[in-house]
Amino acid sequence: MKRKQHRPFNPIRLKNQILNVVKNPFNMIVAISLVVLFCLIVIPLLQMIATTFTVAKSELRRIRGAEVGDFTLYYWKYILTSGMAGATLWGPLKNSLVVGFFTVLVSVPLGSVLGWLIVRTDIPGKKLLGMLVVIPYMVPSWCKALSWLAVFRNATSGSLGFLAGLGIPIPDWLAYGPVAIVLCMSLHYYAFSYINVSSALRSINSELEEMGEICGANKLQILKSITIPLVLPSVLSSIIMTLSKSIGTYGVAANLGNRIGYFTLATKMKTFINGSPQAVGYAMSLVLIALAALIIFSNQKVVGVRKSYATIGGKGGRSTEMKLGKAKTPLMIFLVVFLFFAMVAPMFVLVMETFQITTGNGYGLNNLTLYNWIGTVDEAQRYINYPGIFRNPEFTRAIYNTVRLTFIGSILTALCGQFLGYISTRGRGKWYGSATEQLVFIPYLMSGVAFSAMYVAMFNRPRLGGLIPSLYGTFGLIVLTSVVKHFPFASRSGTSNMMQISTELEEAADINGANFWQRMAKIVLPLAKNGFISGFMLTFISIAKELDLIIIMMDKRTQTMSYLAFTYSQEGYNQMADAISVCVLLFILVCYIIANKFGADIGKAW
Amino acid sequence: MSKIVLSHIDKFYGDNHVLRDINLTIEDGDFMTLLGPSGCGKTTTLRVVSGLERPQNGVMTIDGEEMINADLAYFAEPSKRGLNLVFQSYALWPHMTVRNNIAFGLKIQKLPRAEVEKRVADSLRMMRIEEYIDRYPNELSGGQQQRVAIARAVASNPKLLLLDEPLSNLDARLRVDMRSELQRIHRELGTTVIYVTHDQVEALTMSTKIALFKAGEISQVATPMDLYMNPIDLEAADFIGNPRINFLEGAGHMDGAKLHVSCELAEYEFDRSDMTEQEIPESGDFPVVVAIRPEQIHLTTEKSTDGIPVKVYANQPAGSETLVSLQGAGGTDFLAKEIGLAQYDIDQTVYAHIAPEKINIYDAKSTRLIKRTR
Numbered sequence: 001m002k003r004k005q006h007r008p009f010n011p012i013r014l015k016n017q018i019l020n021v022v023k024n025p026f027n028m029i030v031a032i033s034l035v036v037l038f039c040l041i042v043i044p045l046l047q048m049i050a051t052t053f054t055v056a057k058s059e060l061r062r063i064r065g066a067e068v069g070d071f072t073l074y075y076w077k078y079i080l081t082s083g084m085a086g087a088t089l090w091g092p093l094k095n096s097l098v099v100g101f102f103t104v105l106v107s108v109p110l111g112s113v114l115g116w117l118i119v120r121t122d123i124p125g126k127k128l129l130g131m132l133v134v135i136p137y138m139v140p141s142w143c144k145a146l147s148w149l150a151v152f153r154n155a156t157s158g159s160l161g162f163l164a165g166l167g168i169p170i171p172d173w174l175a176y177g178p179v180a181i182v183l184c185m186s187l188h189y190y191a192f193s194y195i196n197v198s199s200a201l202r203s204i205n206s207e208l209e210e211m212g213e214i215c216g217a218n219k220l221q222i223l224k225s226i227t228i229p230l231v232l233p234s235v236l237s238s239i240i241m242t243l244s245k246s247i248g249t250y251g252v253a254a255n256l257g258n259r260i261g262y263f264t265l266a267t268k269m270k271t272f273i274n275g276s277p278q279a280v281g282y283a284m285s286l287v288l289i290a291l292a293a294l295i296i297f298s299n300q301k302v303v304g305v306r307k308s309y310a311t312i313g314g315k316g317g318r319s320t321e322m323k324l325g326k327a328k329t330p331l332m333i334f335l336v337v338f339l340f341f342a343m344v345a346p347m348f349v350l351v352m353e354t355f356q357i358t359t360g361n362g363y364g365l366n367n368l369t370l371y372n373w374i375g376t377v378d379e380a381q382r383y384i385n386y387p388g389i390f391r392n393p394e395f396t397r398a399i400y401n402t403v404r405l406t407f408i409g410s411i412l413t414a415l416c417g418q419f420l421g422y423i424s425t426r427g428r429g430k431w432y433g434s435a436t437e438q439l440v441f442i443p444y445l446m447s448g449v450a451f452s453a454m455y456v457a458m459f460n461r462p463r464l465g466g467l468i469p470s471l472y473g474t475f476g477l478i479v480l481t482s483v484v485k486h487f488p489f490a491s492r493s494g495t496s497n498m499m500q501i502s503t504e505l506e507e508a509a510d511i512n513g514a515n516f517w518q519r520m521a522k523i524v525l526p527l528a529k530n531g532f533i534s535g536f537m538l539t540f541i542s543i544a545k546e547l548d549l550i551i552i553m554m555d556k557r558t559q560t561m562s563y564l565a566f567t568y569s570q571e572g573y574n575q576m577a578d579a580i581s582v583c584v585l586l587f588i589l590v591c592y593i594i595a596n597k598f599g600a601d602i603g604k605a606w
Numbered sequence: 607m608s609k610i611v612l613s614h615i616d617k618f619y620g621d622n623h624v625l626r627d628i629n630l631t632i633e634d635g636d637f638m639t640l641l642g643p644s645g646c647g648k649t650t651t652l653r654v655v656s657g658l659e660r661p662q663n664g665v666m667t668i669d670g671e672e673m674i675n676a677d678l679a680y681f682a683e684p685s686k687r688g689l690n691l692v693f694q695s696y697a698l699w700p701h702m703t704v705r706n707n708i709a710f711g712l713k714i715q716k717l718p719r720a721e722v723e724k725r726v727a728d729s730l731r732m733m734r735i736e737e738y739i740d741r742y743p744n745e746l747s748g749g750q751q752q753r754v755a756i757a758r759a760v761a762s763n764p765k766l767l768l769l770d771e772p773l774s775n776l777d778a779r780l781r782v783d784m785r786s787e788l789q790r791i792h793r794e795l796g797t798t799v800i801y802v803t804h805d806q807v808e809a810l811t812m813s814t815k816i817a818l819f820k821a822g823e824i825s826q827v828a829t830p831m832d833l834y835m836n837p838i839d840l841e842a843a844d845f846i847g848n849p850r851i852n853f854l855e856g857a858g859h860m861d862g863a864k865l866h867v868s869c870e871l872a873e874y875e876f877d878r879s880d881m882t883e884q885e886i887p888e889s890g891d892f893p894v895v896v897a898i899r900p901e902q903i904h905l906t907t908e909k910s911t912d913g914i915p916v917k918v919y920a921n922q923p924a925g926s927e928t929l930v931s932l933q934g935a936g937g938t939d940f941l942a943k944e945i946g947l948a949q950y951d952i953d954q955t956v957y958a959h960i961a962p963e964k965i966n967i968y969d970a971k972s973t974r975l976i977k978r979t980r
Contacts, residue, residue: 007677010677010678012678012680013677013678013679014679016678016679016680017679020679020681502695502697504693504695504697505697505699507658507684507691507693507697508691508693508697508699508758509699509710509711510658510684510685511656511657511658511684511685511689511690511691511711512685512690512710512711512714512758512762513685513711513714513715513762514685514710514711514714518714522710523699526701527699527700527701
């Protein structure tokens, strides 16, 4: 018998069929969210692609005989083949790849070794170490760039950093440019590898290793032929993630590279998007997207199939620690030294710099001041145009904007995430479930700058005949961008949350007469509450430290703390920039501590 | 109290045809068990009845009222069908106390508060778990959760109670207790019950009727006794009964009004009146399978005229019963079951007595039953 039987037309059946679809609110919700996802993700992408092929007003003089809106290959020729191509695309692209490659080279081994030490060995103080090791990840990467500058800054950018102040000559190649960028990003992104590898290690049953021991293998052999092959998939995916993230990172590259004219794709792209020709910037961001997509899909090709065994024996079972023996002391020293240089020292220098009158001039009492925090303009009129940050209305507004953006943004994101998670779990194996999952994944492919470039291209003028007004420069656009960019992560957390709510619980309520909304309110929401809170807190932190994503859209009215710090740093007010980043750090740390109380796991916060 | 009629129900998951033309009538007050191995469609049938799944073809009525009409794409809401369901996982809402779990549906129906209280108390008393009213599900043992799930289902006074393998998560002892509990509830409430299980003991002990499922189809609907005595085909015969029924190859031929069957143990002659409607060759030999329940084989140690001499292969006394593995003259193995303790030596020759009216004969080709037991 065939599944689809031909039945003659029957108006009652048609009526019932329509009623079945319309009367079920779930169908309506799925339809609405698919349309919304399409409008928020697919259309902007297409729009941006179209922009790169369309003549804009500012290029009228350069393209002979063209009218605004004509089709053109001018922009693509500009970045690919023109005399400018080297400086616009190929140079920055090479820089991006170099920076990405070396960041991977440093951060992945670092993170993996740390993960192994903390999960698998008997190193003392694991719990504390495990917490300290992820803290650098919570520090926004641009904050690290500022600390780097606080330590290594030299005369090239005006004021001296800590080391230069001590009389140690710091060459430009160390203070700025690729070396600095790679080291800063490595100190940030090693957390990826650490989190990935340590959770893979945790899921491996130590009986597998013990079996190796029984077969007569020594520790090194066990490590080489059992442990490492089992965590290899997660190491590979850390490599991919680090690569694609570091290629797209803006804040670090801009702070450390722009001063000496070292541009990556992300930083070069922004100069075009903020200037002209804009479409060149969009074309570059498409290159960036294509690059990330290529990297991630090749990852899925290579790792996808094999990934499955990373969690074999996921029940964890017992885990016996490897005795480090004599290696314990040196490894411990390595960890402490690492944490000191990665965290304590730069933070100390950063905090201290906020109290210094002249940076790099030592911590003598005559060089210390509270001016940067609470000074008034009169006190130092000759040097600085701004009062201390706590008296500066710009800073107050930045705090207000930051809090407003993070709260509104993360509540919306977490709500949408639960919602999308609900649709993809209940639609698992159905077309709308996988459509949702795939649409939601697209923002993941785009670096923050590329994504916001797309949104700027979409919303810098009214669309749909005025139905969507021009949002350029509005706070609403910043919120929208933050929300949609965080969809992949939020919906993943929503999905895992909803997976835990068995459909039978809903069916039981259905049979007891509860309609869709009652089921949502009485069954699904109460059960999803905890997952919702932890998802919310993680998004909160992520949005609070975000700079790359929203930097293109910021102006004086809408700027957040991150942006203000970035502006001050570019203007040369290093102490003020540092003071603001200290505030951002405190804000994030407090949030993280609260999040931890709700059982949020930073490991899921990408 | 209701009569359920399923006719020509088809259900597909993608291209997978999981229910094939299901026709089943459940009389008012029946305890109907859907029995079969896993993956045979019995739970799907239950979910179709409950309204959680929509079939592609077919009609279902409850008390004459159409609940499903796939031709018209009409499917009544689960809550409009006057039934309730006990899930295999119990599906107790973990964030509600026992009281709220049971009261949930009643509150949705907007019953007055006093009535809700009363029904909650009644159903808890009936399941003998009054003392757990303010506990959360995770503070209860499996058996207690099971009782709460049943209490929740009966609190709404359903006309039809659906149970999906409710005992499969309980240990053996609790299972026996709950079997009698369920029987008692069925009696007390007089509700029609549809019960899904893969456990034939549950099916045989509790049901008034059993529908035997095989690969998405119903192969037999019968009372427990009839199903046990006269399974419709070899597969059903093999599935029902523990220890398993003995199959012996044989040859049969029709001789006017009589069926002659010969097998390794003996030759038999059966009246036409004992035979089913199943079509068989009217002339010539055809292969048959002789099926004998182990408890229908009586063993004696003394030689007698009707006793068939067989050899004891192994002897398994288990207190209340003894299983004896036997070997016929041609080397065929079969099993006898004796009540109580019996002692035979291995390789001892004993004499088997089998009453011809207790034998089933199956056509080996169609595997269908051709001779019934009495």
